Amino acid sequence: MAFLREFGMWLPSRVVTNAEIGEKVGTDNDWIRNVSGIEERRFAAADETVAVMATRAAEDCLSRSDVSPDQIGMVIVASGSSERRFPGPATTAAQALGCKNAVALDLPLASAGALFGLSLASRLAEKFGHILVIGSEKMSSVVLTEPMERGVAVLFGDGAGACLVSADKGLARIVDSWLGSDGSYAEDLRLEFDRPLAMNGRSVILQASRKIPSAIQYVLDQAGVLAQTVQVYLMHQANQNLIDRVAQAIGVSSERFYSNIRRYGNTSSASMLIAATEWSREVGFATGEPVVFAAFGAGFNWGALLVEGE
Amino acid sequence: MDKQATIQRLIEAVSKKKVSVAPDESLFDSGLLDSFALPDLVAALEQEYSIRIPDSDLNPRKFDTIERIEAYLDSLS
CATH class of the missing domain: 3.40.47.10 (Thiolase/Chalcone synthase)
Incomplete structure (x- = not known):
């Protein structure tokens, strides 16, 4: 049995409006809103990497729980926008969080990664105890790559979310x-x-x-x-x-x-x-x-x- | 009503636009269909012909023109 124990999130402070991103790709607020429902998104700063955002979301999650970092048995980080081939952000985030007893696992899955992480964690919680599942993405580094394409550039934003999965109890x-x-x-x-x-x-x-x-x-x-x-x-x-x-x-x-x-x-x-x-x-x-x-x-x-x- | 006329009626229903393209003209390039009207058209075709189009057949190219849609529907029968 496994439970969703607590959630956490972190978003960059920089708000990018449709007007700002639209100007880069020759479109406007009305078009972006009509095709997507999006009005604004957040873009991370240069030093706010996938691992940094993952760490901050997980810190937010743990700070609201009664579980300490050294009780975490596994850290799963899902991301399709990691800055390098290896190592992925999971080990860096686990280290930064102080999860010294955790196994760190990267899921290089875009969009569905956190769901796959939750599903895996539900099956592994009995063995690993508390598992942090994190989704962290720096999509601005992707969409701002030239040549920018209108249908892609306007859709994405940066941020991270986390969920603590436990074998004993939860929300x-x-x-x-x-x-x-x-x-x-x-x-x-x-x-x-x-x-x-x-x-x-x-x-x-x-x-x-x-x-x-x-x-x-x-x-x-x-x-x-x-x-x-x-x-x-x-x-x-x-x-x-x-x-x-x-x-x-x-x-x-x-x-x-x-x-x-x-x-x-x-x-x-x-x-x-x-x-x-x-x-x-x-x-x-x-x-x-x-x-x-x-x-x-x-x-x-x-x-x-x-x-x-x- | 022949099949092309039925397809045209369904396209008009999902796009909320009058169809004025030739049967071999692209529905996407003409602006009649977009990414979100396409699944609506597939659902309308399934309802009209009482069929279930398998996910493996859901290639946008199969639904790019009235002729292609007709050919696909004929292939099912």
């Missing part, structure tokens, strides 16, 4: 999760070193609009939970139009899907845990109420995770 019990991968779409969303991000937006949206609802429906059906009874859906904040279509596909109102994409843009693997952190502080888990996490990203990798409030 919510992890009931089930389902993960999927399909490498036949590997070329449709990819980031080569020192190259701009390449995205076949039509393929991404078409597949995501089908695969996310299917994954959500699967975990709900397995647990005998009706979509309409879920307290909140905490989905990867890719695009407001996609969130709306996923809600429509499973037959619930878009308001049931927590959304902060207007303020932060798409922060890839960090977005779902940033959303979870904000929602848990604004509303919070209710005893016996189901909550669903879902994500989709490069690979393609996607999935859903069902929890129940304690």
Whole structure:
């Protein structure tokens, strides 16, 4: 058994408006808002690396829990925007956090990484005890790479989210999760070193609009939970139009899907845990109420995770 | 109603625009379909023809023109 014990987040202080990013790629606020729902995003400073942001989000998470860094058995950092091939940010973050007894594991998965991390942690918590799952992304370093492309540059932002998964207790019990991968779409969303991000937006949206609802429906059906009874859906904040279509596909109102994409843009693997952190502080888990996490990203990798409030 | 006319009606419904392209003209390049109208069109086709298009067939190129959509639907029957 495993539980979501606490959440944390960290966002850079620099706000980048649609006007500012739009000027770089020849578009405006109205277009960006219409295609994505985004109004602003955060860009990190030069010294705010993926590992630094991961550390700050995890510090925020641990500071709100009763677990100390030396009690952490594993640190998982999901990121698709790490600054170097190896080592990844997990060992650096674990060291900076003082998690001296932790194994550090990198998940180089864009967008769906935190969801995969939570699913892994739910299966490893019995063995490793407390596990920190972190999603941290510095997408500004990706989207500002020349040649900048309008359809990509306006979408992304920087930030980090964290979740402490424990075997003994927490805010919510992890009931089930389902993960999927399909490498036949590997070329449709990819980031080569020192190259701009390449995205076949039509393929991404078409597949995501089908695969996310299917994954959500699967975990709900397995647990005998009706979509309409879920307290909140905490989905990867890719695009407001996609969130709306996923809600429509499973037959619930878009308001049931927590959304902060207007303020932060798409922060890839960090977005779902940033959303979870904000929602848990604004509303919070209710005893016996189901909550669903879902994500989709490069690979393609996607999935859903069902929890129940304690 | 022939199949192309039905497809045209569905495209108009999801794009909320009058279709004025030739059957072999790109629906994307003409601005009738975008990334988010495409899944809506796929859902409309599934409902209209009582079919389930498998995810593995969801290649945007298959839905780029009215002729291609018709050819794909014919391949299912």
